[in-house]
Amino acid sequence: xxxxxxxxxxxxxxxxxxxxxxxxxxxxxxxxxxxxxxxxxxxxxxxxxxxxxxxxxxxxxxxxxxxxxxxxxxxxxxxxxxxxxxxxxxxxxxxxxxxxxxxxxxxxxxxxxxxxxxxxxxxxxxxxxxxxxxxxxxxxxxxxxxxxxxxxxxxxxxxxxxxxxxxxxxxxxxxxxxxxxxxxxxxxxxxxxxxxxxxxxxxxxxxxxxxxxxxxxxxxxxxxxxxxxxxxxxxxxxxxxxxxxxxxxxxxxxxxxxxxxxxxxxxxxxxxxxxxxxxxxxxxxxxxxxxxxxxxxxxxxxxxxxxxxxxxxxxxxx
Numbered sequence: 223x224x225x226x227x228x229x230x231x232x233x234x235x236x237x238x239x240x241x242x243x244x245x246x247x248x249x250x251x252x253x254x255x256x257x258x259x260x261x262x263x264x265x266x267x268x269x270x271x272x273x274x275x276x277x278x279x280x281x282x283x284x285x286x287x288x289x290x291x292x293x294x295x296x297x298x299x300x301x302x303x304x305x306x307x308x309x310x311x312x313x314x315x316x317x318x319x320x321x322x323x324x325x326x327x328x329x330x331x332x333x334x335x336x337x338x339x340x341x342x343x344x345x346x347x348x349x350x351x352x353x354x355x356x357x358x359x360x361x362x363x364x365x366x367x368x369x370x371x372x373x374x375x376x377x378x379x380x381x382x383x384x385x386x387x388x389x390x391x392x393x394x395x396x397x398x399x400x401x402x403x404x405x406x407x408x409x410x411x412x413x414x415x416x417x418x419x420x421x422x423x424x425x426x427x428x429x430x431x432x433x434x435x436x437x438x439x440x441x442x443x444x445x446x447x448x449x450x451x452x453x454x455x456x457x458x459x460x461x462x463x464x465x466x467x468x469x470x471x472x473x474x475x476x477x478x479x480x481x482x483x484x485x486x487x488x489x490x491x492x493x494x495x496x497x498x499x500x501x502x503x504x505x506x507x508x509x510x511x512x513x514x515x516x517x518x519x520x521x522x523x524x525x526x527x528x529x530x531x532x533x534x535x536x537x538x539x540x
Contacts, residue, residue, distance in 0.1 A: 229257075239312060258295050294385075306375070329407060356369060370393055391434060448506035467489040
């Protein structure tokens with residue numbers, strides 16, 4: 223089964239045409255449509271309930287929780303072996319889904335991302351911030367995809383369900399997939415101008431992207447070894463502070479007055495900061511071990527278990 227997960231928030235005029243387009247382009251496939259209503263205050267939920275579509279399942283939130291939470295819920299309730307995510311504003315084209323599924327299967331991919339061609343968005347408030355954010359994420363994360371903002375993606379279900387979406391990390395799904403060892407690629411997809419409703423994004427999201435990027439960098443580089451971050455800076459701070467205090471001690475022995483000197487305060491602060499960073503690193507390491515051991519999680523992902531030719535021959539023998 224193919225599960226198409228669509229997160230909607232105040233998209234009442236887009237619901238019916240989107241479902242009809244999905245039905246048209248997925249005809250002949252074994253599929254379900256999982257629409258997550260993220261606390262809409264207009265007629266979105268009522269329009270969904272009124273649709274005569276046997277493949278449609280609706281997940282209704284009590285209030286607006288944000289796109290990451292809506293995506294996480296849609297993926298959790300999806301039952302397909304392949305999961306497709308897309309926006310509910312008719313800017314993504316359902317006609318791209320069959321082609322993307324075919325590419326993902328032929329190339330044995332875990333995730334296939336879309337690259338929006340000829341984006342039908344405003345230049346100043348949408349395209350320019352998006353280009354800057356894409357460049358920053360590529361450079362910082364080392365995951366070189368072109369369009370992190372395109373929601374139209376195809377996943378294997380086991381990968382999608384292991385992403386761990388929370389906060390506003392939906393912008394960094396390719397990086398989260400890379401953390402899981404996913405085999406990824408991207409392909410051009412169509413993009414349409416919004417016909418109904420208004421965009422839920424603005425220039426104010428730039429600061430949130432930057433702050434989330436710091437979290438992603440930590441997860442990518444130090445998720446399994448936080449002591450390498452905190453311990454490294456802690457040792458540097460402790461060593462620098464100790465050298466300063468040792469120098470001032472020699473000054474005191476030689477009869478110079480060191481009280482009230484800014485260098486003394488700097489040395490004390492560096493030593494205290496060093497001890498705190500090292501202690502924080504130890505606590506973070508204990509947290510990592512608790513996280514994995516309490517839930518029987520593994521710090522690795524196995525793609526396949528292969529047999530040698532001799533084992534296969536032996537298994538086939540009577």
